[in-house]
Amino acid sequence: MKRREFSLAAAAAVLAQAMPARAADYPSRPVRLIVPYPPGGGTDTVARAVFERVSTLARQPFVVDNKAGAGTSIGLAELARSHPDGYTVGVGGSSDPLLPFLYDKLPFNPTADLTFVATLATVPIVLAAGPSLPARTMGELLAIGRAKGAKPMDYASPGIASPHHLAGIYLGEMARIPLAHVPYKGTSQAMTDLIGGHVPLAMLGLPSALSFARQGKLKILGVASKQRSALAPDVPTISEGGVAGFDAGYWWHVTVPTGTPKPVIETLRQAINKALDMPDLRESLLKSGFEPMQMPEAEAEKALKADTAKWAKVIRDNHIHGM
Numbered sequence: 001m002k003r004r005e006f007s008l009a010a011a012a013a014v015l016a017q018a019m020p021a022r023a024a025d026y027p028s029r030p031v032r033l034i035v036p037y038p039p040g041g042g043t044d045t046v047a048r049a050v051f052e053r054v055s056t057l058a059r060q061p062f063v064v065d066n067k068a069g070a071g072t073s074i075g076l077a078e079l080a081r082s083h084p085d086g087y088t089v090g091v092g093g094s095s096d097p098l099l100p101f102l103y104d105k106l107p108f109n110p111t112a113d114l115t116f117v118a119t120l121a122t123v124p125i126v127l128a129a130g131p132s133l134p135a136r137t138m139g140e141l142l143a144i145g146r147a148k149g150a151k152p153m154d155y156a157s158p159g160i161a162s163p164h165h166l167a168g169i170y171l172g173e174m175a176r177i178p179l180a181h182v183p184y185k186g187t188s189q190a191m192t193d194l195i196g197g198h199v200p201l202a203m204l205g206l207p208s209a210l211s212f213a214r215q216g217k218l219k220i221l222g223v224a225s226k227q228r229s230a231l232a233p234d235v236p237t238i239s240e241g242g243v244a245g246f247d248a249g250y251w252w253h254v255t256v257p258t259g260t261p262k263p264v265i266e267t268l269r270q271a272i273n274k275a276l277d278m279p280d281l282r283e284s285l286l287k288s289g290f291e292p293m294q295m296p297e298a299e300a301e302k303a304l305k306a307d308t309a310k311w312a313k314v315i316r317d318n319h320i321h322g323m
Contacts, residue, residue, distance in 0.1 A: 026086050026264045027060040034090040036075025038068045042205070046121050046252055046290055047091040053275035054268075062089070071161060071322045073099050073106060076255075080113035084259035086268060091120065094250045095163055097308040101315045102161050102322035111308075114255040117265055118272040119300055121290040122251035124206040124231065125167050125224040127155075127238060128213070132197035138222045138241025141201075145177025152178035155201035156190035159183050161322050164203035166314050167224050167248035171203075173314075175243045194218060206231055207289025224248040230291055251293050253300065269297075 033051055037043040044066065051062040067075030072092060076099070082088035096110045108114075127138075133153075135141040145153065157164040160183045172179035182199055184190040187208050194202040195217045202209075206220075206229055213220045222238035223229050226247040238246045254272060256265060273294055275281060282292045295303070314320075 026267050027058050029087065030060055031058075031062045031086070032082075032088045033062045033064050034075050034079045034088065035064055035066050036068060036072035036079075036090070036092060037066065039066050042123060042290070043091060043093065043252055045288060046285065049281065049285060049288075050120055050272065050275050053278060053281055054271045057271045057274055071099060071102060072096060073103060073108075073322075076110060076114065077106075077108045079255065080108040080110075080257055082257050084257040084261075086256060086260050086264035088257065089117070089268065090114070090255050091252060092255055093252050094304060094307055095311070096255075097304060098161075098311055098315065099322070101312045102320065113258050115258045115260060115265065116297065116301060116304070117254040117256055118269045118297075119293045119295045120252040120254065120272070120276070121285055122225075122249060122293045123290055124229040125164055125203055125249055126206045126209050126235070127168075127171065127221045127224065128194060128202050128204055128209045129219045129221055130194040130197055130200055130202070131218070133200035135221065136219050138236070138238055138243065141221055142175060142177060142242050145175065145179075150178060152180040153201055154180050154182045154199045155203060156182045156184055156194055156199045157203050158187045158190055159185060161315070161320055163248070163250040164205075165320075166311050168201075168203045169314055169318055170248055170310075171224075171238065171243065171246065174246050205289070210289070231286065231289060 033047060035044050035047050048064055055062045067078055076090060076092055076096060079088060079090035099110055100106050129135055135144055144150065155168045157168060159165065165181055165183065168179055168181055187204060190202050190204065191208060191212065193199045195212060206223065209218060209220055210232055212218050220235050222241045223235050224238055224246065228235065228237055276292050276294055285292050
């Protein structure tokens, strides 16, 4: 009888471990946080800053695991394969749904295999001009680009298929000016050649460009987002500068494997939003060049669908493939 009772108790314990976590119990052990980029980059910085606070709120550590490579697909594929119990969480970006349009043999479907939890922050993209280009405003750039017989102007980006690359293509189409993409391996190399006069234009993250603009080494012609940035409220948008309706940007968000229990997702979402409500965290993110971003689930999913449709067309029309 005692042996039978012991066997039943052991079976119950195994079953309890296999059952999905309840919101009241979550998290009851450390959580793995997959960041599909190398340590030290923007995604990694934002993830660590936010989840340090989430760990405090949850009273459990969220342990960062950097899984970089293949345009985030290596890390996100591992996330998609993980057990959907809330103990493996990922930090991705609004460009993740574009992966199937960039890679022929993707081992997972970002839209079907991953479920949105919460937005984290955004980094505005800007169009910057180096000293080799006389334009100081979007209006002056448009005049140069639309002049009779104008030759294509090169623009640098941090890499092929990056949001900055796509934003440059989109700008050329909307503004009706000839632009030619020059890909670099990261922002620093692109910035060096822009400042050195080897390339006249660049699509860059605002924080990277802002410090050099303040030193007079480059000119920010416009912010690519729909609205002006809180990081540089005096810089007009590209739309204000003469390309009406132009909007290009990206943001970071948290996802979990599809099938993760809804109560667990809601518990995680609430903790993230509470962390982002902390004034000192918001101030810290802004000082580092990141704008905290909170968006309701339905609104975020609608924005993701709209952005995916827009950028997928740009990718298809221009035959872009991931590296």
